[in-house]
Amino acid sequence: MEPTTACFCQYCELPTIDGAxxxxxxxxxxxxxxxxxxxxxAPNNAFAYLDQKEFxxxxxxxxxxxxxxxIYAEGLHCSSCVHLLEKLPNFYDEVIEARVxxxxxxxxxxxxxxxxxxxxxxxxxxxxxxxxxxxxxxxLEESYKLENRRYLIQIAIAGFCAGNIMLFVIPVYAxxxxxxxxxxxxxxxxxxxxxxFYSAQPFYQGAWNSLKYKAINVDLPITVAMLTGFLFSTxxxxxxxxxxxxxxxxxxxxxxLIARYFLKRIQQTYLAPRxxxxxxxxxxxxxxxxxxxxxxxxxxxxHIQVSDRLKILAGQNIPADAKLLSQRATLDLSLYNGESLxxxxxxxxxxxxxxxxxxxxxxxxxxxxxxxxxxxxxxxxLDEGARxxxxxxxxxxxxxxxxxxxxxxxxxxxxxxxxxxxxxxxFNRSLALIVLACPCALAFGSPLTFGLAVRKAQRLGIxxxxxSSLEKLLKVKNVFFDKTGTLTHGDLTLTHxxxxxxxxxxxNIILSLEAPSYHPVAxxxxxxxxxxxxxxxxxxxxxxxGKGMSGTIEGEHxxxxxxxxxxxxxxxxxxxxKNGHSICRLYFSDRLREDxxxxxxxxxxxxxxxxxxxGDKKSRVFESANACGISEQNTFAELYPEDKNEIxxxxxxxxxxxxxxxxxLSLQTADVGIAVKGSVDLSLQSxxxxxxxxxxxxxxxxxxLSLQTHRTLVRNLTLSLAYNTIGGxxxxxxxxxxxxxxxxxxxxxxxxxxxSLWGAR
Amino acid sequence: xxxLILMIPLALILGGGxxxxxxxxxxxxxxxxxxxxxxxxxxxxxxxxxx
Numbered sequence: 001m002e003p004t005t006a007c008f009c010q011y012c013e014l015p016t017i018d019g020a021x022x023x024x025x026x027x028x029x030x031x032x033x034x035x036x037x038x039x040x041x042a043p044n045n046a047f048a049y050l051d052q053k054e055f056x057x058x059x060x061x062x063x064x065x066x067x068x069x070x071i072y073a074e075g076l077h078c079s080s081c082v083h084l085l086e087k088l089p090n091f092y093d094e095v096i097e098a099r100v101x102x103x104x105x106x107x108x109x110x111x112x113x114x115x116x117x118x119x120x121x122x123x124x125x126x127x128x129x130x131x132x133x134x135x136x137x138x139x140l141e142e143s144y145k146l147e148n149r150r151y152l153i154q155i156a157i158a159g160f161c162a163g164n165i166m167l168f169v170i171p172v173y174a175x176x177x178x179x180x181x182x183x184x185x186x187x188x189x190x191x192x193x194x195x196x197f198y199s200a201q202p203f204y205q206g207a208w209n210s211l212k213y214k215a216i217n218v219d220l221p222i223t224v225a226m227l228t229g230f231l232f233s234t235x236x237x238x239x240x241x242x243x244x245x246x247x248x249x250x251x252x253x254x255x256x257l258i259a260r261y262f263l264k265r266i267q268q269t270y271l272a273p274r275x276x277x278x279x280x281x282x283x284x285x286x287x288x289x290x291x292x293x294x295x296x297x298x299x300x301x302x303h304i305q306v307s308d309r310l311k312i313l314a315g316q317n318i319p320a321d322a323k324l325l326s327q328r329a330t331l332d333l334s335l336y337n338g339e340s341l342x343x344x345x346x347x348x349x350x351x352x353x354x355x356x357x358x359x360x361x362x363x364x365x366x367x368x369x370x371x372x373x374x375x376x377x378x379x380x381x382l383d384e385g386a387r388x389x390x391x392x393x394x395x396x397x398x399x400x401x402x403x404x405x406x407x408x409x410x411x412x413x414x415x416x417x418x419x420x421x422x423x424x425x426x427f428n429r430s431l432a433l434i435v436l437a438c439p440c441a442l443a444f445g446s447p448l449t450f451g452l453a454v455r456k457a458q459r460l461g462i463x464x465x466x467x468s469s470l471e472k473l474l475k476v477k478n479v480f481f482d483k484t485g486t487l488t489h490g491d492l493t494l495t496h497x498x499x500x501x502x503x504x505x506x507x508n509i510i511l512s513l514e515a516p517s518y519h520p521v522a523x524x525x526x527x528x529x530x531x532x533x534x535x536x537x538x539x540x541x542x543x544x545x546g547k548g549m550s551g552t553i554e555g556e557h558x559x560x561x562x563x564x565x566x567x568x569x570x571x572x573x574x575x576x577x578k579n580g581h582s583i584c585r586l587y588f589s590d591r592l593r594e595d596x597x598x599x600x601x602x603x604x605x606x607x608x609x610x611x612x613x614x615g616d617k618k619s620r621v622f623e624s625a626n627a628c629g630i631s632e633q634n635t636f637a638e639l640y641p642e643d644k645n646e647i648x649x650x651x652x653x654x655x656x657x658x659x660x661x662x663x664x665l666s667l668q669t670a671d672v673g674i675a676v677k678g679s680v681d682l683s684l685q686s687x688x689x690x691x692x693x694x695x696x697x698x699x700x701x702x703x704x705l706s707l708q709t710h711r712t713l714v715r716n717l718t719l720s721l722a723y724n725t726i727g728g729x730x731x732x733x734x735x736x737x738x739x740x741x742x743x744x745x746x747x748x749x750x751x752x753x754x755x756s757l758w759g760a761r
Numbered sequence: 762x763x764x765l766i767l768m769i770p771l772a773l774i775l776g777g778g779x780x781x782x783x784x785x786x787x788x789x790x791x792x793x794x795x796x797x798x799x800x801x802x803x804x805x806x807x808x809x810x811x812x
Contacts, residue, residue: 012803078800079800079803082800082801083800083801100797100800100801101794101796102797102799102800103795103796103797148792148793149787149788149790149792152787152792153783153784156780156783156784156787160776160777160779160780164773164776180765187773
């Protein structure tokens with residue numbers, strides 16, 4: 001064993017990679033130099049456009065929020081990063097304050113009147129992060145903030161009141177009598193009022209919805225039990241004798257509120273900006289002033305109008321359906337319709353919103369607004385679909401429904417039966433039954449169990465937006481895969497070549513020719529030939545739009561051109577032409593992920609039926625499906641997003657796994673929609689679950705987590721039902737008193753907590 | 762027992778004061794971000810660099 005030396009960061013003492021002195025640029029900068037960074041203007045500052053009014057208006061946050069601008073800093077990962085970014089005022093005088101949100105990887109920046117947003121972005125970039133300014137409507141944290149604060153205050157008030165009620169009730173249990181007993185009970189009554197009118201509001205809301213939509217949820221029995229408990233106790237208080245349950249009722253409200261807040265906070269991390277790969281929102285576009293003049297201005301995505309002429313750079317998305325003005329262009333359609341190989345378009349053809357340009361610079365003219373574009377239409381259906389997503393009845397709600405029916409039936413039957421013996425006692429005991437049979441342990445155990453499970457999933461790189469997906473997943477019978485980007489890598493890899501071994505000097509020539517290119521072929525070559533260099537001196541180096549690259553190296557003229565899809569159709573072939581003669585051919589295809597075939601097999605063994613739904617060409621889809629072992633009648637190719645959606649709709653208990661904008665509809669329709677790594681924001685928003693690790697293997701971890709959660713849930717429900725039966729039974733036999741209830745309540749809650757924690761270990 | 766007439770309101774006012782303080786802190790955003798302060802505290806501010 002070699003001794004490990006200098007493996008810790010000299011600044012923050014975290015372990016470093018390859019024995020470097022600092023773990024990240026932040027630490028190095030902090031240790032070596034903190035000083036103002038000079039202002040830079042347009043050509044050197046890539047963010048100069050941010051100072052235009054259109055952009056500052058777009059990004060400025062309301063006066064209510066923490067800062068004027070919120071910037072997502074990609075790469076923020078340790079305490080030094082927090083420290084460094086909060087020192088922004090030291091780097092730029094016009095920054096009044098910078099506050100980091102570590103969980104979200106964002107910095108809120110307050111600027112003076114003449115502060116420049118462009119320079120802030122530039123400074124952040126200079127400090128070693130990739131800044132992205134977040135507009136107010138994309139700032140999800142902000143939208144949760146007020147809701148979270150309100151919830152927290154409701155909890156605080158419930159906690160204060162419940163705690164004090166318990167203190168005042170102890171002397172009563174201990175045998176206090178007379179005027180002071182009355183006084184203490186009245187104080188309990190007064191302390192219960194804030195809970196009734198303020199803290200319990202979420203339950204009223206839920207109970208009201210459950211009546212309105214005729215789908216009984218657990219809020220209804222809680223509300224009923226709480227109101228019954230309150231009215232019953234108040235009635236007995238006024239009469240001056242009988243049972244008073246303020247303490248038990250108050251404390252279960254408090255506990256349920258806490259468990260729900262916990263689940264809520266954990267679920268909120270689902271759409272942190274770090275996971276967003278935005279399709280448009282953060283993009284800027286170059287608008288040409290008028291034909292013939294090459295002058296351009298930068299405008300935000302939202303300002304693009306019909307008939308605008310735009311200059312699209314390599315890697316940018318087409319913002320709306322548009323006509324191609326340049327002669328040729330290569331576009332990557334994989335996110336738009338799932339086609340795995342780039343496609344060449346010629347002048348006058350319509351380019352669809354959501355496809356990505358691979359050519360270095362093309363001109364387009366916008367033909368429709370985004371809303372009317374094909375993608376915009378899909379988005380519209382998506383919004384409508386959100387409201388009509390079919391209702392799922394969770395185990396907890398299902399049980400709550402049965403419980404409320406059974407309890408009311410027993411209470412009424414008992415009252416009728418016992419009334420002939422003693423009307424007053426009958427009334428007392430049936431009301432006590434309703435209070436005690438409240439499924440509070442159930443209502444409190446479920447969010448706790450789900451919260452713990454969602455948190456555990458997050459550590460495994462699985463983000464769950466809606467915890468009920470954990471239950472739904474166990475019912476899934478049909479699994480639908482998107483092909484491009486889900487079963488396959490979604491980008492090209494070099495599969496073979498002629499000659500089989502490309503000599504190093506040819507590799508160098510090819511890499512040098514491809515050096516400025518954003519074409520997937522260029523990326524594939526760079527990752528395939530890591531040992532060769534791309535530094536050759538090329539004269540007359542230019543892109544043949546939609547065809548390839550050309551240039552002259554040491555007097556020899558080279559062209560790197562695609563000769564269309566090769567005989568296999570599932571491959572893309574390019575050839576290197578030297579002075580008009582082809583000397584080398586390279587073949588590329590979108591390869592299957594390493595674990596796809598194995599994962600599909602495993603799912604089949606679990607009894608799941610697997611399908612492939614793809615927008616790609618038939619031959620490619622069938623080849624991939626075949627390699628994964630998915631039969632031909634379960635493979636569907638050349639589908640539009642709507643077709644995918646229809647197929648998913650036909651099969652009940654479905655799970656859709658996909659990544660592209662074209663999958664968003666079916667992700668939403670499926671009972672469980674899973675977005676895989678590299679998904680665009682559109683599909684992320686409509687999916688229920690997001691895998692931050694590539695490949696399909698997280699599915700199985702998720703599945704076993706679901707099983708585990710289900711087991712815990714069933715155990716909790718059994719425990720709480722046992723509690724309800726005992727409590728209810730005691731109430732009916734007239735054996736219950738408030739003291740016993742006050743002991744049973746925390747006991748059952750403690751049992752549920754232990755059971756939940758044990759289940760999530 | 763008459764001391765209770767004084768003690769009980771006092772106790773409630775004291776408790777209420779803490780609730781009020783908590784509500785104030787919540788509204789000020791003290792509990793919005795629970796992760797960053799844990800990192801912020803780790804580094805001393807070097808005074809000589811302040812503006």
